[in-house]
Structures are given as structure tokens and as C-alpha cells.
Amino acid sequence: MLSGLRLVSEAADLAARRHKGMARKGRGNEPYINHLAEVAGILAEVTEGADAELVAAGWLHDTIEDTGTTRDELAQQFGDHVAALVDEVTDDMSLPKAQRRQRQIESAPHKSPGAKLIKIADKISNIRARIRSDPTAEERADLTDYADWAEQVVAGCRGGNAALDQMFDDTVKLARSSP
Ligand code: ZN
DSSP: OOOHHHHHHHHHHHHHHHTTTOBOTTTTTOBHHHHHHHHHHHHHHHTTTOOHHHHHHHHHTTHHHHHOOOHHHHHHHHOHHHHHHHHHTOOOTTSOHHHHHHHHHHHGGGSOHHHHHHHHHHHHHHHHHHHHTOOOHHHHHHHHHHHHHHHHHHHTTTTSOHHHHHHHHHHHHHHHHOO
């Protein structure tokens, strides 16, 4: 078992390598790693650094979905718990977007406590990126649509961490008020 600091460092390292060259399309084209750093940072902040496996899973949360990394691979390097968390927040990309979105709403209440926290942190980061990118009218519509959906997913994830719930609410408020 890796120590907490090593676990988080190695997770950041693998995430950086696996997501190399990826950017967040239409959101200021930020490097993808910025999103992962933000999600991991939010999780570290709201748990006051008490859960290294959660923060490591934050770094790795999109590796199965977006980079072809397998759950087994993650389990081998980071342990079963981290691998299970990442697996839980992985969408089935063979489904069309509308169906994936619906499934996230329905499955959210059944996720483990840690997976729920990652889901909320992910939505916060995704909304912030859409605000930061100085959105066009079309992107504003996308932001509103995304925030509406994120609220439905997060409704099924709340209650595990009051600071995180508050951060999400503040972020949605900002999304609705930004010009
Ligand atoms: Zn993500």
C-alpha cells in the first residue's frame, strides 16, 4: 500500500501521462489536466486533506472513460478502493449522450459516498470551466443546460460533505448570474 503522498503523486503522474495532449473543447481549450487538478484540489480542500485515496481517485476519475486505462491497471497500482471509485464514476461511452445523462441522474443516489463526492466535484469543475471561458451566446445556453442537468445529478449525491454541497450551490448561482 502506497503512503498517502505517494498515492496522490503517482495518481497525478499517471493522469498527466494518460491525458497528454487532450484539451477541453469549447471551454477555452484548457489542457485536460487542469480539470483533473481542479477536481482533486476540490476534494482535498473539502475533506481537509484527510482522504488520500479520494484525492487520488479525483486525479484519475476520467482515465477509464477517456484514455482506455483499465480498472485492473488502476487496482494494481493504486489499490482496489481507488480503482472502484474511478469505475463508479465512469460513463458507458457506447450510449448516446442523452441516455448517459439520464443514467447519471438515476444512478447517482446508489453510488458510494466517495463516488458521490467525486461526482459533485466534477460538476463544479465543469461548470466553472464553462463560466471561465467567456462564453458566446451559444455557449451560455450550453452552460444553462449543463447546470440544470448537473443539479439533477447532484440532488442524488448530496449530504456527504456540507462544504462541497455549498461549493456546488455557489457555483450554480454564479453560472446563473454571470452575464
Ligand atoms: Zn471529469
